[in-house]
Amino acid sequence: DAGVTQSPTHLIKTRGQQVTLRCSPKSGHDTVSWYQQALGQGPQFIFQYYEEEERQRGNFPDRFSGHQFPNYSSELNVNALLLGDSALYLCASSSELAGTFYEQYFGPGTRLTVT
């Protein structure tokens, strides 16, 4: 039973560019949440997707957008990259259908470096 997977593992981009990060939830999970973890900080909630719609959003600008596909996988897009976007991006999945919404499983993360 595969856990949460994320790709790519590492990414280096230049200021102003756009980036797409991908997440596949744990088997049986239908909800995906994204978090940003800056160096030396705790993860911060970006947004959550369920039934292909954004359900909750943290305090992040519109440059951060996402998508959820019918197979529950998700993408995080960041436009007009800033140096401050350099961070570890974590994806977490959970199951609305099973009612175990409090059990969020985290993936290994994608480390984004903006130069």
Place this chain on the structure above:
Amino acid sequence: AQKVTQAQTEISVVEKEDVTLDCVYETRDTTYYLFWYKQPPSGELVFLIRRNSFDEQNEISGRYSWNFQKSTSSFNFTITASQVVDSAVYFCALSEAGYSSASKIIFGSGTRLSIRP
């Protein structure tokens, strides 16, 4: 507003010592979940424990134990007889148990624990 405070930024102890990581939280909800996660250098968050706000029983799992006190809004984590493998960053976190699934998790800033041989 929800908030989690981990006042200890870094702790360093010698192997086999006991160590307690402090966590204080704020929430206006009466129903919520508290968590501890471990983050080794690899970066992946490893789930350690979850408690709901109605269960104040302390819990012990091997060398790990957790002390939940609603009266002081604290959820402290103790490692007994620490080992070098316990070295990691530990995060305390809070999630309000809203009407919908997977309410966002609010993390503290973490405590970096170093166990010296």
